[in-house]
Amino acid sequence: MSEMVLHGYWRSSAAYRVRIALNLKGIGYRQVGHDLRAGEQRDPAYLAIAPHGLVPALEHEGQILIESPAILEWIEAKWPEPPLLPDTPDAAAKVRTIGALIGCDIHPLNNLRILTRLRDQFDASNPQVKDWIAHWIGEGFGALEQLIARDGGVHAFGDTPTLADCYLVPQVYNAERYNVDLGAFPRILAAADAARSLPAFAAAHPDLQPDFG
Template identity: 50%
Template sequence: MSRAVLYDYFRSSAAYRVRIALNLKGVDYEQRSINLAEGVQKGGDYRAVNPQGFVPCLEIDGHTLTQSLSIAVYLDQTIPEPALMPRDPIDGAHVRSLALMIACDIHPLNNLRVLKYLAGELGVSEAQKDEWYRHWIAEGLTALEAMAKPRAGAYLFGDQPTLADVCLVPQLYNARRFNVPLDPYPYLRRADETATAHPAFAAAHPDKQDH
């Protein structure tokens, strides 16, 4: 297998997820930073790689893959161990639901391009923008806590990391950046604490990346 190439941005939640998944699967990869804050993703060079202009984008096995959850599923299908998804269909559906709550319901309302649009084109104040962020995070995490609680273990589901934890850890990292109180979510905090102590998660942390 040739070395994979990850088009990355250190603070991107979606790219953070893929770094975790690659580390869990033991994939050797080269990182190429796409500075979202400086608008590099809008340039023609990167659009030629990923027409959507988002990160992450992963070149692996002769293919170019986009979308963090799609990349994680590909890695899980081609590198079965350690598994990111339970084999039982009901357990798998539960884990996917937790992951999708984060990746599809919480994160899109609070990513950089949305926050920039609020502050720029719509002219909302910094305080209003931060309130927008905290509102949607709190609403999403409250539901996620309730969904996870009955089947949580050391991780969000059981006692081994799954796709749900791959999504959770970046989301809580960003919640802390915006001073969202996390005390109401003991099961989420426990899973996050367990996961961030895992070497694969720790190595993917934004503070460990080149900016």
């Protein structure tokens, strides 16, 4: 098998999701960092890999994959053990629901390019930006807390790690990074802490990545 290359950025929660999944599957990979703060994602060489100018992108055996939801599903399909999706359609849909709530409804609103536009085009102050972040995380986490209450166990869904946890842990990291008050979300925190205690999640932490800094 040719070397797998993950293009990312140490603090990107979308790249963080993919690192977790690869680690859980025991798949080796090399990382190439692109500093989003410096605009390296818009370098022509990287745009030739990922035309949308976002991370992550994954190169493997001549294939280039972009967008973390597609990459995660591809990983699960290509390396089904250990499974990160339940084996029944109903349960798998619930795991995907958690992933979509985070990946579609929470994370994009607090992405770096959104926050930059709020500052540059609408003169938002840092307190206003932090309020924006806290609002949308709180809105999403309110629903997520209920979903975990319904179907969570040790983890966000059931008692083993799933794709739901691959999404959850980076989003909790983002919330904690911006000092969002998570006191109203004990089930989210318990699930995140259970996942973060596992080596695959711990090794994926942003601070441990080669481009950290």
